[in-house]
Amino acid sequence: MTATLSPATSDASLRRFLHGLPAVDKVGADARAARLGTRSIKTTAKAYAIDLAISMVDLTTLEGHDTPGKVRALANKAMRPDPSDPTCPATAAVCVYGDLVEVAKQTLTGSGVQVAAVATAFPSGRARLDVKLADTRDAVAAGADEIDMVIDRGAFLAGHYMTVFEEIVAVREACERPDGTAAHLKVILETGELQTYDNVRRASWLAMLAGAHFIKTSTGKISPAATLPVTLIMLEAVRDFRDAHGQMIGVKPAGGIRTTKDAIKYLVMVNETCGPDWLDPSWFRFGASTLLNDLLLQRTKLATGRYGGPDYVTLD
Amino acid sequence: MEPFPYAPAPESPAIVDIRPSYGLFVGGEFVDGRGTSFKTVNPATEEVLAEIAEASPADVDRAVQAARTAYDAVWSRMPGSERAKYLFRIARIIAERSRELAVLESIDNGKPIRESRDVDVPIAAAHFFYYAGWADKLEHSGFGSTPLGVAAQVIPWNFPLLMLAWKIAPALACGNTVVLKPAETTPLTALLFAEICQQADLPPGVVNILTGAGSTGQAMVTHPGIDKVAFTGSTEVGKAIARAVAGTDKRVTLELGGKAANIVFDDAPIDQAVEGIVDGIFFNQGHVCCAGSRLLVQESVYDDVLERLKRRMSTLRLGDPLDKNTDVGAINSSEQLLRIRALAEVGDAEGADRWSAPCDLPTSGFWFPPTLFTGVTQAHRIAREEIFGPVLSVLTFRTPAEAVEKANNTPYGLSAGVWSDKGSRILWMADRLKAGVVWSNTFNKFDPTSPFGGYKESGYGREGGRHGLEGYLR
Numbered sequence: 001m002t003a004t005l006s007p008a009t010s011d012a013s014l015r016r017f018l019h020g021l022p023a024v025d026k027v028g029a030d031a032r033a034a035r036l037g038t039r040s041i042k043t044t045a046k047a048y049a050i051d052l053a054i055s056m057v058d059l060t061t062l063e064g065h066d067t068p069g070k071v072r073a074l075a076n077k078a079m080r081p082d083p084s085d086p087t088c089p090a091t092a093a094v095c096v097y098g099d100l101v102e103v104a105k106q107t108l109t110g111s112g113v114q115v116a117a118v119a120t121a122f123p124s125g126r127a128r129l130d131v132k133l134a135d136t137r138d139a140v141a142a143g144a145d146e147i148d149m150v151i152d153r154g155a156f157l158a159g160h161y162m163t164v165f166e167e168i169v170a171v172r173e174a175c176e177r178p179d180g181t182a183a184h185l186k187v188i189l190e191t192g193e194l195q196t197y198d199n200v201r202r203a204s205w206l207a208m209l210a211g212a213h214f215i216k217t218s219t220g221k222i223s224p225a226a227t228l229p230v231t232l233i234m235l236e237a238v239r240d241f242r243d244a245h246g247q248m249i250g251v252k253p254a255g256g257i258r259t260t261k262d263a264i265k266y267l268v269m270v271n272e273t274c275g276p277d278w279l280d281p282s283w284f285r286f287g288a289s290t291l292l293n294d295l296l297l298q299r300t301k302l303a304t305g306r307y308g309g310p311d312y313v314t315l316d
Numbered sequence: 317m318e319p320f321p322y323a324p325a326p327e328s329p330a331i332v333d334i335r336p337s338y339g340l341f342v343g344g345e346f347v348d349g350r351g352t353s354f355k356t357v358n359p360a361t362e363e364v365l366a367e368i369a370e371a372s373p374a375d376v377d378r379a380v381q382a383a384r385t386a387y388d389a390v391w392s393r394m395p396g397s398e399r400a401k402y403l404f405r406i407a408r409i410i411a412e413r414s415r416e417l418a419v420l421e422s423i424d425n426g427k428p429i430r431e432s433r434d435v436d437v438p439i440a441a442a443h444f445f446y447y448a449g450w451a452d453k454l455e456h457s458g459f460g461s462t463p464l465g466v467a468a469q470v471i472p473w474n475f476p477l478l479m480l481a482w483k484i485a486p487a488l489a490c491g492n493t494v495v496l497k498p499a500e501t502t503p504l505t506a507l508l509f510a511e512i513c514q515q516a517d518l519p520p521g522v523v524n525i526l527t528g529a530g531s532t533g534q535a536m537v538t539h540p541g542i543d544k545v546a547f548t549g550s551t552e553v554g555k556a557i558a559r560a561v562a563g564t565d566k567r568v569t570l571e572l573g574g575k576a577a578n579i580v581f582d583d584a585p586i587d588q589a590v591e592g593i594v595d596g597i598f599f600n601q602g603h604v605c606c607a608g609s610r611l612l613v614q615e616s617v618y619d620d621v622l623e624r625l626k627r628r629m630s631t632l633r634l635g636d637p638l639d640k641n642t643d644v645g646a647i648n649s650s651e652q653l654l655r656i657r658a659l660a661e662v663g664d665a666e667g668a669d670r671w672s673a674p675c676d677l678p679t680s681g682f683w684f685p686p687t688l689f690t691g692v693t694q695a696h697r698i699a700r701e702e703i704f705g706p707v708l709s710v711l712t713f714r715t716p717a718e719a720v721e722k723a724n725n726t727p728y729g730l731s732a733g734v735w736s737d738k739g740s741r742i743l744w745m746a747d748r749l750k751a752g753v754v755w756s757n758t759f760n761k762f763d764p765t766s767p768f769g770g771y772k773e774s775g776y777g778r779e780g781g782r783h784g785l786e787g788y789l790r
């Protein structure tokens with residue numbers, strides 16, 4: 001699979017490459033994901049997993065009614081998820097719309113918590129490329145550390161792989177800052193619209209070949225969002241990509257992961273599919289809003305033996 | 317150190333109540349055996365679990381009489397719709413007591429609780445549910461609707477409760493009564509099943525459970541009061557049974573050994589194929605007659621498949637069968653462990669390359685690491701003889717025709733697997749493979765509605781599905 005000749009020269013050449021990837025058998029992939037979901041993670045392993053999961057959360061608010069106040073509250077929560085316990089790790093990032101990046105950045109500068117912005121006509125991606133690039137540059141200029149872009153699913157499903165590829169390449173260029181550094185690029189595949197696991201595998205490779213730092217399942221606006229089997233296919237893709245090219249790519253399931261139990265299933269899957277190298281917020285994230293509170297409740301329960309209930313975690 | 321070590325997550329053994337000693341289950345009650353006794357041990361710890369009665373020829377005679385009486389007086393005369401009620405009741409009790417049965421099975425057999433909980437016990441219950449549904453519809457089976465009489469059933473140690481269900485459910489649904497012998501090393505779930513028969517108010521004598529070794533089994537199959545012999549086990553014993561009943565009017569079904577080919581084409585869904593290879597040979601420590609013990613990989617994807625397979629095997633968790641995270645449990649007996657070791661050494665001696673997944677073996681109990689041999693050809697003994705352990709022989713092929721030829725080049729013919737994304741090729745292969753079961757893009761899947769059985773020296777007769785009724789009707 002070493003690409004001495006880049007497959008990204010035309011729709012046809014990309015098609016030959018992507019359709020030459022090993023097929024995915026849906027029944028088998030679902031069964032494997034379900035089996036990994038039966039692992040029983042208890043006591044010390046659970047404590048480790050909960051803290052790791054907290055540190056991997058991209059705490060997200062992507063609503064029309066988001067305000068500066070809401071984003072400031074979220075940013076504070078990201079820095080100190082459990083104000084009563086200084087040993088509780090901070091989340092990896094907050095994730096907001098581009099116009100709220102500055103607000104988030106004001107609170108989070110110097111905290112180590114990253115600011116991620118969705119861009120490229122999120123969530124549908126239905127805009128002209130120059131609009132998408134302007135959207136991206138604007139968020140980067142406002143201080144975004146990470147850009148969560150969406151691919152053009154219409155182009156992908158129409159077989160216009162080159163369009164998708166070139167768009168990702170262009171957005172990655174738009175992530176560059178004047179000082180030579182660049183915002184990290186997460187590429188959202190919106191797997192709920194791609195439907196088949198073969199498509200998920202192909203879109204994952206397409207995004208990785210085009211330079212994605214992370215591949216991400218979903219916008220959270222389409223159902224189904226992240227699922228275990230879809231994430232499994234993507235984890236296999238980044239594992240195989242490293243074998244082929246020596247380069248690590250991150251994975252971010254987003255949307256629909258609400259409970260500690262679910263989050264632990266994902267971590268088990270990361271551990272047993274890609275190995276411990278990916279058990280790090282640099283390489284695996286959860287895009288979530290309500291998940292964090294359940295992680296905090298379970299964290300307290302594990303430490304104290306008592307379940308506090310929703311009044312004992314902060315709202316945002 | 318492993319960064320994400322899974323803490324122990326053992327299923328509690330407190331749910332099972334193992335008595336210090338067990339008698340025989342004859343005529344609806346537990347009776348003392350007239351022979352000697354033997355011990356059953358936990359293969360993961362070598363701890364003695366219980367003292368088990370060994371049924372003598374006199375005990376066999378008594379059990380056959382009890383079964384005959386129940387057959388004549390009650391069971392064969394009972395309308396099928398009434399027999400069905402008992403079978404449904406047994407199925408429900410198995411489901412209700414599933415945790416107890418799963419834990420007991422893992423303790424006595426050594427298989428991981430994940431498998432006894434998710435495979436053995438639910439499928440055992442499903443067999444009773446399935447055949448309960450047939451009991452009042454036998455005239456539509458195509459095999460007649462008259463029962464045969466008293467069945468002698470001898471089952472192996474690899475799936476003790478599940479094999480019991482495969483044998484007892486169709487026999488009872490058809491109106492036969494049974495004398496069943498579980499394997500010497502795994503009698504406990506069969507004895508718990510005897511309690512379940514009592515709990516279900518099954519008429520006395522319809523099910524009789526005799527424990528013992530080969531001599532007890534021999535006394536059963538040769539007993540003149542037996543109308544039908546059903547055996548699952550080794551080809552060697554199966555042949556002896558066939559000889560023993562030759563010239564009598566006993567009906568026989570045999571489900572024997574296998575050396576199944578699991579065939580991976582270059583267009584296969586590779587990640588799922590790797591899962592299927594692992595399930596095919598390491599499920600139940602490879603103690604599976606239909607195990608995919610010969611991997612046939614198309615040469616063009618050999619390196620890729622092997623690399624992925626070894627990586628996957630390295631994540632298998634071997635250890636305490638009661639730990640919910642265990643993937644590979646204990647070898648069932650020291651005898652079996654010695655046999656596996658001996659055959660693996662033959663593989664070394666014949667020049668095949670051995671590779672075992674890196675894992676620490678517990679210090680007590682019977683253990684063998686998940687192992688594969690590469691550089692194996694049809695001429696190697698490990699490609700021909702059933703190892704019945706977690707040992708995979710890897711061979712290669714170039715074309716579909718060569719795959720068929722190699723897959724069929726064995727005295728056995730129980731199962732085969734085909735991995736390809738091309739439906740037409742799968743059907744082409746399935747037409748030509750001489751195996752009773754051909755799985756495509758999956759392996760080791762069992763369902764009560766699907767018939768199971770062998771070609772050639774893997775036996776004759778089918779179990780499961782409508783076809784499973786044939787062995788118990790005339």
